[in-house]
Amino acid sequence: MRVLLAVGVVALSLGCSRGVRPDSEVAGTKPTTGKVYTNEAGEKITLIALEPGDAKKALVAFEGTKSELDGQVLVAGVDTQQRRAVEYWTMWRGHKQRFVTVHDRGGYEDLVFSGVNHTGYTHLKPDTGKTGALKVEKVFERYQDLEGEKKYQGLLAFDxxxxxxxxxxxxxxxxxxxxxxxxxxxxxxxxxxxxxxxxxxxxxxxxxxxxxxxxxxxxxxxxxxxxxxxxxxxxxxxxxxxxxxxxxxxxxxxxxxxxxxxxxxxxxxxxxxxxxxx
Known part of the structure; x- marks a missing residue:
């Protein structure tokens, strides 16, 4: 499954510790595998694959990007149509945006992050240590908490x-x-x-x-x-x-x-x- 190209093959615990609201964007899914990407600038982006795979959804968490995305977890539609690249499309301030693309560079992965309004680009690589310590259920629960906040919903609406x-x-x-x-x-x-x-x-x-x-x-x-x-x-x-x-x-x-x-x-x-x- 090409979704796993970007989030790796680190098998982590499945299922959720609490129920998902029926109207949630992640209703009917659960976290499966995840991968953490970092760079020397301190940026950290976490990708969590959601199953079933045919839902073509993932969670994307942002830290250290020095943008309003920091601390946020977004639901992404996963596009695997590009050759040797997986694109993650998310909604932000009413725009469908591609903040994250993971490229297969022929031997290594290169995550390209572009900020809001695509004002710049940075590169991140897989972080084995942080991926090993990742608990996908915690990221899933963090998204559920955010989804219920009015401020978070306001950041998704057109502005x-x-x-x-x-x-x-x-x-x-x-x-x-x-x-x-x-x-x-x-x-x-x-x-x-x-x-x-x-x-x-x-x-x-x-x-x-x-x-x-x-x-x-x-x-x-x-x-x-x-x-x-x-x-x-x-x-x-x-x-x-x-x-x-x-x-x-x-x-x-x-x-x-x-x-x-x-x-x-x-x-x-x-x-x-x-x-x-x-």
Whole structure:
């Protein structure tokens, strides 16, 4: 069973010490085997396989990741369709997200952890000592305790304010890097009134909207002429959703960057646009 590729073959005690609520996400399952992954940064991620195997579910516990996931145990849907990789998809703040992927690197396992909104990646490896001391029932019971807490349920529900804030932070960081490279004073905005909750829930707007800044930054790093053009001709960048097509256009000293639910303007197109229009 490929689920066990990621959680190992360490056979631990089966069954549960207490009953599971009928409405629980883990109703009808029980923990079987588990594996602990760690790294030198102190991150620790525990994977617990749940049976029956055809449920394709697991528990994922986070510690030391320096994120809001620390101390949490999430139910994951297990995707074994990728060649030599197992993906764990969990719900967080209304988004179905892949925080954890375990790769078979041809002789060793590599767990790749990406944080909320995929703002970075770290690698963890199996920890034999901690796996040997693991008690899967304790993790299972910890999940049951969390599941009954209102705060935990709130962290699973869709949170528009959280996701817009995440996007604004990514944009601010991209603008700061661009302004440093170009010697400019650009500002950025997102036309949130053009974007519905459903679209925010589907898309990563921070990742979609940083494209123009990344292209401008690279141009400025290569050319003093590009720096002067940005300083003289641009003041702002606005990101918005357009159901019709992804596009770039200039209005006065503002770049309007439109993305769709399926596409953003690619970096070579963006670079060409700025080269032709600045």
């Amino acid at each position: 528009r304010k959280f996701w817009t804030s995440q996007a604004e932070t990514q944009l601010s960081e991209a603008i700061a890097a661009t302004n440093k490279a170009c010697g400019s004073k650009l500002t950025s905005t997102v036309a949130w009134d053009s974007i519905t909750d459903a679209q925010i829930n589907k898309m990563s707007f921070g990742s979609y909207c940083v494209g123009p800044m990344e292209s401008l930054q690279k141009l400025c790093e290569r050319s003093d002429e590009a720096k002067r053009a940005v300083q003289q001709k641009l003041q702002a960048v606005e990101c918005r959703l357009d159901d019709a097509k992804a596009a770039l256009k200039m209005e006065a000293q503002k770049v309007i960057w439109s993305v769709t639910a399926d596409r953003t303007v690619q970096s070579d197109e963006t670079t060409t646009f700025f080269t032709d229009n600045l």
